[in-house]
Amino acid sequence: MIPFLQKLKHIQRKNNSLLCIGLDTDVMKVPEFLYKYEDPQYEFNRLIIDATKDLVCAYKLNIAFYESVGEHSWYTIHHTLARIPEEIVTIGDGKRGDIGSSAEKQAHSLCYDWEFAGTTVNPYMGKDAVEPFMKRKDQCAFVLAITSNKGAKDFQYLKAKGKPLYEHVVLQAKKWNTKKNVGLVVGATKPEDLKRVRKIVPTMPILIPGIGAQKGNLEATVRYGCDKNGELAIINVGRGVIYAGSGDEFADKARASALKYREQINNYRQKYFG
Amino acid sequence: MIPFLQKLKHIQRKNNSLLCIGLDTDVMKVPEFLYKYEDPQYEFNRLIIDATKDLVCAYKLNIAFYESVGEHSWYTIHHTLARIPEEIVTIGDGKRGDIGSSAEKQAHSLCYDWEFAGTTVNPYMGKDAVEPFMKRKDQCAFVLAITSNKGAKDFQYLKAKGKPLYEHVVLQAKKWNTKKNVGLVVGATKPEDLKRVRKIVPTMPILIPGIGAQKGNLEATVRYGCDKNGELAIINVGRGVIYAGSGDEFADKARASALKYREQINNYRQKYFG
Numbered sequence: 001m002i003p004f005l006q007k008l009k010h011i012q013r014k015n016n017s018l019l020c021i022g023l024d025t026d027v028m029k030v031p032e033f034l035y036k037y038e039d040p041q042y043e044f045n046r047l048i049i050d051a052t053k054d055l056v057c058a059y060k061l062n063i064a065f066y067e068s069v070g071e072h073s074w075y076t077i078h079h080t081l082a083r084i085p086e087e088i089v090t091i092g093d094g095k096r097g098d099i100g101s102s103a104e105k106q107a108h109s110l111c112y113d114w115e116f117a118g119t120t121v122n123p124y125m126g127k128d129a130v131e132p133f134m135k136r137k138d139q140c141a142f143v144l145a146i147t148s149n150k151g152a153k154d155f156q157y158l159k160a161k162g163k164p165l166y167e168h169v170v171l172q173a174k175k176w177n178t179k180k181n182v183g184l185v186v187g188a189t190k191p192e193d194l195k196r197v198r199k200i201v202p203t204m205p206i207l208i209p210g211i212g213a214q215k216g217n218l219e220a221t222v223r224y225g226c227d228k229n230g231e232l233a234i235i236n237v238g239r240g241v242i243y244a245g246s247g248d249e250f251a252d253k254a255r256a257s258a259l260k261y262r263e264q265i266n267n268y269r270q271k272y273f274g
Numbered sequence: 275m276i277p278f279l280q281k282l283k284h285i286q287r288k289n290n291s292l293l294c295i296g297l298d299t300d301v302m303k304v305p306e307f308l309y310k311y312e313d314p315q316y317e318f319n320r321l322i323i324d325a326t327k328d329l330v331c332a333y334k335l336n337i338a339f340y341e342s343v344g345e346h347s348w349y350t351i352h353h354t355l356a357r358i359p360e361e362i363v364t365i366g367d368g369k370r371g372d373i374g375s376s377a378e379k380q381a382h383s384l385c386y387d388w389e390f391a392g393t394t395v396n397p398y399m400g401k402d403a404v405e406p407f408m409k410r411k412d413q414c415a416f417v418l419a420i421t422s423n424k425g426a427k428d429f430q431y432l433k434a435k436g437k438p439l440y441e442h443v444v445l446q447a448k449k450w451n452t453k454k455n456v457g458l459v460v461g462a463t464k465p466e467d468l469k470r471v472r473k474i475v476p477t478m479p480i481l482i483p484g485i486g487a488q489k490g491n492l493e494a495t496v497r498y499g500c501d502k503n504g505e506l507a508i509i510n511v512g513r514g515v516i517y518a519g520s521g522d523e524f525a526d527k528a529r530a531s532a533l534k535y536r537e538q539i540n541n542y543r544q545k546y547f548g
Binding site for chain 1: 298300336338339341342344345346347348349367369370371372373374375376377379380382383387396397398399400401402403404418421422423424425426427428429430432433434435439442443446483488
């Protein structure tokens with residue numbers, strides 16, 4: 001059993017990449033030629049994975065894009081995960097969290113059935129609601145701190161005891177991190193706040209969505225999201241990579257896009273971390 | 275299309291009941307004689323529903339108890355819902371919420387595929403993260419305000435601008451309620467706070483878990499959770515009903531337990547609302 005952080009660092013170095021590809025595969029958007037297969041969603045993922053697996057540190061699957069397809073999604077997730085090389089980090093993005101016995105059940109699917117290396121969890125219900133996702137040292141729970149959507153401002157920035165709510169979440173998550181398997185989610189759309197978070201948790205992994213379609217700032221994301229060695233940021237791009245092309249050559253286009261993102265990220269790493 | 279509140283009031287009056295049974299059916303806990311069936315979890319639900327459908331206003335299914343079983347859960351949920359009489363409220367308890375496009379996918383399963391009349395949503399990511407669950411007037415999004423677990427105190431009681439976080443959530447949810455299809459979740463374990471919430475939202479439905487195994491106070495729950503007519507509280511009991519018995523007669527025991535809860539609730543309604 002390889003501890004999560006060790007696995008993450010290994011693949012970030014081996015593939016020289018902080019890029020995570022978001023396999024949020026909308027079955028309605030896969031190229032037509034895949035419709036001849038029994039599971040077009042899996043075939044799409046397979047071709048993306050095969051075309052990009054030397055360029056990424058992680059793949060993130062938003063569970064909703066699968067469960068919305070119906071009963072077969074359970075297999076689609078299994079098959080997709082089986083196609084991803086063992087050494088690459090997989091993240092099950094379900095934003096889960098519930099009271100004890102229910103959270104155990106949620107974690108059962110994500111951590112023991114599919115066996116994602118990382119999961120995303122929602123902190124609103126507190127520690128015991130996310131604890132089942134932090135049981136194994138080889139699995140990391142990424143706690144939502146600042147999200148990349150418009151509604152992030154509704155509650156995450158409310159000030160309590162002089163600090164925004166998200167900062168309370170960050171401080172708690174840091175306390176929960178006794179096994180070095182807790183991370184945070186911070187949207188790329190708020191670079192100044194990402195900087196603030198990284199200061200509080202210098203050695204925790206941060207999953208950063210919002211690059212690409214959501215127009216987050218990549219330079220600031222690299223500069224403020226990385227640890228002091230220019231690592232431990234997991235920079236997610238979804239639609240910007242997987243839908244870079246739309247025809248028969250979509251996987252090549254995805255590879256070209258992933259290459260471009262990896263290069264941009266590495267240029268900024270070079271600039272700020274030498 | 276019957277508006278959600280109208281449907282809820284109708285069944286609460288018809289069955290003279292505020293009781294919601296939590297069908298959080300753990301496949302490992304169903305009586306052995308059900309193992310001869312192809313889908314023991316469904317058979318368990320079917321027998322509970324048939325034995326209690328004249329005693330409840332709602333059934334709540336915690337999605338995690340199904341998805342953790344695997345691919346067949348998609349059907350188990352469909353079949354269970356098909357067994358519930360049309361006029362009874364069904365609640366898909368998934369505690370969802372995500373950025374726009376992902377929340378749309380989450381809502382697709384719960385609101386359009388399974389077609390639950392109500393869903394539970396987590397407010398941390400703000401309005402747009404839960405909006406897809408409030409689209410249809412015949413479907414209600416129950417926003418988590420105060421949960422019944424220990425971790426509720428981690429963030430929900432942080433004070434911002436003189437008010438606990440949960441109160442900010444309640445006030446926002448009230449604003450979102452332009453179609454009269456937003457409700458709240460408030461745990462029965464915090465009756466004083468339930469009172470406070472009911473004061474702020476005199477006409478919104480409140481889903482109240484925490485009675486039974488979680489030892490919430492039933493009298494205070496009825497007194498403070500109802501609207502001025504002694505209605506609109508949806509009082510959930512899960513394990514306390516469905517596992518009242520464990521052998522061949524489990525459904526009869528569940529009926530007896532549901533009868534007892536309905537009677538206790540109605541006695542308190544009589545006492546406080548006449």
